[in-house]
Amino acid sequence: MDTSTSPLVQFRDVNLGYGRNVVLSGLDFTLYSGGYVGIVGPNGAGKTTLLRGILGTLKPLSGAVEYGKRPTRFGYVPQAQTMDETFPLTALDIVLMGRYRDLGLVRRPARDDVVRAEAALEQVGIADLGHRLFREFSGGQRQRTLMARALASEPDVLVLDEPTNDMDVAAEHATMELVDRLHAERGMLVLMVSHLLNVVVNHVHDMAIVGAGETHFELGSVEDLVTPEQMERIYGMRLAVGAVNGKRVVL
Amino acid sequence: MTGLKQAAGLWLGAGNRRSGWILLALGALLLTPRVGVAQASPPPPPAEAAPNSAPPRPPAEAAPIAAPAAGKPKAVAPGDPSPMKPPIAPAEAAPPAEAAPQSAPPPPGESAPPAAVPGAKGRSQPKPPAAHAPEPAAGATDDSPPEPQGWPSPAGVFRTDFMRWALLVGLIVAGACSYVGVYVVLKRIVFVGVALAEVSSAGVALAMLMGFNPFLGAVALMFVGIWLFSVRWAPRRVSNEAFIGVGWAVASALGVLLIARNASGESHMHDLLFGNILTVNPRDVMHTAIGMAVVLVLHALFAKEFLFVSFDADTAAAMGYRARFWDLLLNATIGLAIAFSIHTVGVLLAFSALVLPATAALLITRRMKTAFAVSIILGLLPVPIGLYLSFARDLPSSAVIVAVMFGFLLAAGGISRARR
Numbered sequence: 001m002d003t004s005t006s007p008l009v010q011f012r013d014v015n016l017g018y019g020r021n022v023v024l025s026g027l028d029f030t031l032y033s034g035g036y037v038g039i040v041g042p043n044g045a046g047k048t049t050l051l052r053g054i055l056g057t058l059k060p061l062s063g064a065v066e067y068g069k070r071p072t073r074f075g076y077v078p079q080a081q082t083m084d085e086t087f088p089l090t091a092l093d094i095v096l097m098g099r100y101r102d103l104g105l106v107r108r109p110a111r112d113d114v115v116r117a118e119a120a121l122e123q124v125g126i127a128d129l130g131h132r133l134f135r136e137f138s139g140g141q142r143q144r145t146l147m148a149r150a151l152a153s154e155p156d157v158l159v160l161d162e163p164t165n166d167m168d169v170a171a172e173h174a175t176m177e178l179v180d181r182l183h184a185e186r187g188m189l190v191l192m193v194s195h196l197l198n199v200v201v202n203h204v205h206d207m208a209i210v211g212a213g214e215t216h217f218e219l220g221s222v223e224d225l226v227t228p229e230q231m232e233r234i235y236g237m238r239l240a241v242g243a244v245n246g247k248r249v250v251l
Numbered sequence: 252m253t254g255l256k257q258a259a260g261l262w263l264g265a266g267n268r269r270s271g272w273i274l275l276a277l278g279a280l281l282l283t284p285r286v287g288v289a290q291a292s293p294p295p296p297p298a299e300a301a302p303n304s305a306p307p308r309p310p311a312e313a314a315p316i317a318a319p320a321a322g323k324p325k326a327v328a329p330g331d332p333s334p335m336k337p338p339i340a341p342a343e344a345a346p347p348a349e350a351a352p353q354s355a356p357p358p359p360g361e362s363a364p365p366a367a368v369p370g371a372k373g374r375s376q377p378k379p380p381a382a383h384a385p386e387p388a389a390g391a392t393d394d395s396p397p398e399p400q401g402w403p404s405p406a407g408v409f410r411t412d413f414m415r416w417a418l419l420v421g422l423i424v425a426g427a428c429s430y431v432g433v434y435v436v437l438k439r440i441v442f443v444g445v446a447l448a449e450v451s452s453a454g455v456a457l458a459m460l461m462g463f464n465p466f467l468g469a470v471a472l473m474f475v476g477i478w479l480f481s482v483r484w485a486p487r488r489v490s491n492e493a494f495i496g497v498g499w500a501v502a503s504a505l506g507v508l509l510i511a512r513n514a515s516g517e518s519h520m521h522d523l524l525f526g527n528i529l530t531v532n533p534r535d536v537m538h539t540a541i542g543m544a545v546v547l548v549l550h551a552l553f554a555k556e557f558l559f560v561s562f563d564a565d566t567a568a569a570m571g572y573r574a575r576f577w578d579l580l581l582n583a584t585i586g587l588a589i590a591f592s593i594h595t596v597g598v599l600l601a602f603s604a605l606v607l608p609a610t611a612a613l614l615i616t617r618r619m620k621t622a623f624a625v626s627i628i629l630g631l632l633p634v635p636i637g638l639y640l641s642f643a644r645d646l647p648s649s650a651v652i653v654a655v656m657f658g659f660l661l662a663a664g665g666i667s668r669a670r671r
Binding site for chain 1: 436437439552553554555556558559561562563565566567568569570571572613616617618619621622
């Protein structure tokens, strides 16, 4: 993986888990600015635990997590379908939440914040939907709104949690194209958690694979990790790796 | 009647005829002269057993009307021979047993019996007379026009001190609770609201037993409740809702036990559960106002933090917010609003003000700011309306206010359906 840029997140022999239950152990890796990393693995392997460890919302049971910048600004994009629909919030209301961190306590969003929020909406292609209710959006529009919120926070690291869940093929393609474009334009570290291997391998540069075993974890380039042998080791079954129309396919 | 029902149903939107019936039933309940009160009302003195229409009130009657002896209206316990209704209440077409107390003038040269409170039926007044007792508002009704037959004038109803205090504290409680109630409904923590209300009422009972300020008791136990309900006791085995249910049950039982140890227990129990908004004194109002001011100031300062952690705590945490702290603070403000309401208006009205206006507002609004504003309006409006109706028809005030809130909720439901 490309180590020419500055380190942003460093794990030093970290154990992650809940209470006495260690989910991931001996994590030792570095994430660099400008990287594009997919975190993949079977369900229940610990992808979300790893993500929470990176975000700092889950304290390590042991070891140390160090950040290259203090504070490292994370722009988190949660799964769109987990958002509560009962809140009567417009897309602009939600994107403005991305500005809250810079406002500090007590202050309310000013005109400048609204301008930045509108710019973020434009960047994800839904500038005209700012005043519409979030709950009336399609899955793709919701995902874009949440991405716009993350962008409005001017992050060092964009973290996406299953960004294409419950999407049809067209929406999935459009969302991943958007993520690719944002990574290229902004040059920020992008971390994307997904269980959709075929989606991830065709977009990211590096992969962090959280395996089925108790403590298995590997971080490396897509070329190195997406091989039949590695896939069998991680998923515990024989998988074919090939190419169709220039796209990687794992079957 | 059929036409009325159809009109109400049509107004509420097609396919919502049942709501029309409910609204009409609600209205009928309020408009029907009370029946049950007669059981609790003292039998009229034979000489004063009035016919259906009350005679014009003699001038001497006016003086003690507005001013209960201690500045707070003295409610009556069941069987208490005090009259149930201040003479300012309208003379209504009612059975003689009801009409008599209204028309009973005090014997010449004697002070009238303390005015009882409409809607305080069946309650005793456990609180000692307040030191700040206002002077009898002798002139308050002296030059009042003769009582109308039927509905009293709103100005006349709210001319009395106890009604003014009730109105004030009702507005304060309803305003604050209906605001924080939007969070309660949106965060789906209605059951936490119920449980906190019970915990706070147990705190009031504890304070009454131990002899310290009930507000302190309510607030102290409320904080304990907030902490208990925020801990995830066994997240992989039992949902937190179950533990909140346990808290509610234990707090209810604790309240009953504490009240049972209190010399004047049962009346306190009734006040705690159903409230006694008509017996608040200025000190209660001041305490409630201060408590609610703290709640609203916190919300004014930290509105965006509360909104963010309520809507998306995970993202707030990822962005560096101490989401758990903000969530706890938000819950604490909700708990404070409940705790400061319990002692003055009781569990029923406090909880209703928390849930009903917010639910109605969220049904008919499409923006957060509007939802807050409409919730406050739908919380405030039922207070004067409910107090007026309870006075005019001698019904329990809190229950009538809740009924009016429910009426607004039904209307909001109708509007929401009609828009779809």
